[in-house]
Amino acid sequence: xxxxxxxxxxxxxxxxxxxxxxxxxxxxxxxxxxxxxxxxxxxxxxxxxxxxxxxxxxxxxxxxxxxxxxxxxxxxxxxxxxxxxxxxxxxxxxxxxxxxxxxxxxxxxxxxxxxxxxxxxxxxxxxxxx
Numbered sequence: 001x002x003x004x005x006x007x008x009x010x011x012x013x014x015x016x017x018x019x020x021x022x023x024x025x026x027x028x029x030x031x032x033x034x035x036x037x038x039x040x041x042x043x044x045x046x047x048x049x050x051x052x053x054x055x056x057x058x059x060x061x062x063x064x065x066x067x068x069x070x071x072x073x074x075x076x077x078x079x080x081x082x083x084x085x086x087x088x089x090x091x092x093x094x095x096x097x098x099x100x101x102x103x104x105x106x107x108x109x110x111x112x113x114x115x116x117x118x119x120x121x122x123x124x125x126x127x128x129x130x
Contacts, residue, residue: 010104010120012112021103021119023048024126045107046127096125 015021024047031040077084104120112118122129 009124009126010122012115012118013103013121014117015103015119019101019103021105022129023105024107026108027127044127047104047129098122098125098129102129 024045027044027046029042029044030038031042033039074084076082102122104122104126106116106118106120
C-alpha cells in the first residue's frame with residue numbers, strides 16, 4: 001500500500017454519473033525460507049476482472065525479451081568482450097500511466113472518513129487491469 005501511495009496510483013473524486021466503478025480485492029501471499037518457515041507476508045491490491053470483450057476490452061502487452069533474442073545476443077557480447085547488465089524495475093507494472101478514465105471502488109479497509117461516497121480515479125495501472 002505504501003508503494004501505491006508514493007506512486008500516486010489514484011485520486012479520490014466524486015463518482016461521475018453513469019459510471020460503474022471497477023471492484024478491487026486484496027490478494028495475500030507469503031514467502032517460505034529454505035527451512036520451510038514463513039519469512040515474509042505480501043499483500044497486493046488487484047482490480048476485479050470486469051472488462052467485457054468489444055465494450056471496454058483492449059489488447060495489452062508486457063514487453064519482455066524473448067529467450068531466442070538473448071541466446072543470439074550473449075555470444076555477440078562474449079565475442080566483443082562487451083559488458084552486460086541485468087536489471088529489474090520494482091513495481092514496474094505500477095509505473096505505467098492509465099490513458100482511459102477508470103474508476104475503482106475504495107480498497108477494503110482504506111475508506112477515508114467523510115469521503116465514503118467518493119471513488120478512486122486511477123492515474124496509474126494496478127494489477128488485474130487490461
